[in-house]
Amino acid sequence: MTRADDIRLACHLGVDAIGMVFAQRSPRRLEVTQAASLRTEVAAGIEAVALFMDNTADEVNDVIAQARPTLLQFHGVEDEAFCRSFGLPYMKAIAMGDEGGQVIDWAARYPDATALLLDSHAVGGAGGSGRTFDWSRIPAQLGKPFLLAGGIVPDNAFEAVSVVRPWGVDVSSGIESAPGIKDAARMRRFVEEVRRADALRG
Numbered sequence: 001m002t003r004a005d006d007i008r009l010a011c012h013l014g015v016d017a018i019g020m021v022f023a024q025r026s027p028r029r030l031e032v033t034q035a036a037s038l039r040t041e042v043a044a045g046i047e048a049v050a051l052f053m054d055n056t057a058d059e060v061n062d063v064i065a066q067a068r069p070t071l072l073q074f075h076g077v078e079d080e081a082f083c084r085s086f087g088l089p090y091m092k093a094i095a096m097g098d099e100g101g102q103v104i105d106w107a108a109r110y111p112d113a114t115a116l117l118l119d120s121h122a123v124g125g126a127g128g129s130g131r132t133f134d135w136s137r138i139p140a141q142l143g144k145p146f147l148l149a150g151g152i153v154p155d156n157a158f159e160a161v162s163v164v165r166p167w168g169v170d171v172s173s174g175i176e177s178a179p180g181i182k183d184a185a186r187m188r189r190f191v192e193e194v195r196r197a198d199a200l201r202g
């Protein structure tokens, strides 16, 4: 998220986590000082997630020092040693857009990850594209909690949670009116749809 009002609304709606993007070419990329200021809006008990994509260790450390994330999300080709070297819990994005990729093999490369994030990009590609992937490619036994990402919008959030039964869903462009600008009505509907599916899950 890039705006204080969007973060306040998300906290009010009771989300589990709020993301701040530091990937180089992202339209949602924050400067570290901006992130440090936005961080103060994240309510206690909600994860502040810092998203990186092949950033340098110095960049990651600078973000950690100034924006104080509680969870790191790595979206590039970072290896396990790099991801865990910062001493914070981390999630690793797995590229589900690459039809040839073996999901279990990729997942096994990150034994210390707190969770995996299955996204629709191909290996080396960026997220935040708004594209879904073929959810039937998700193995039944991944061996770790996972978040479902990629093209989740208010209209398919119910189906995503009901069918895939992920630990969580991650949304970016699906609740935006423009890159980085969240839309309050779409955010509300998204949370409502996830709650509706959760309530029926049992």
Ligand SMILES: O=C(O)c1ccccc1N[C@@H]1O[C@H](COP(=O)(O)O)[C@@H](O)[C@H]1O
Binding pocket: 019, 021, 023, 026, 027, 028, 029, 051, 053, 075, 117, 119, 126, 127, 128, 129, 130, 131, 149, 150, 151, 152, 170, 171, 172, 173, 174
């Ligand atoms: O949001 C970005 O700009 C971004 C840039 C580089 C890597 C990942 C990025 N976003 C993440 O992509 C997924 C899916 O997003 P969407 O809902 O399909 O738009 C999600 O994890 C975002 O946090």
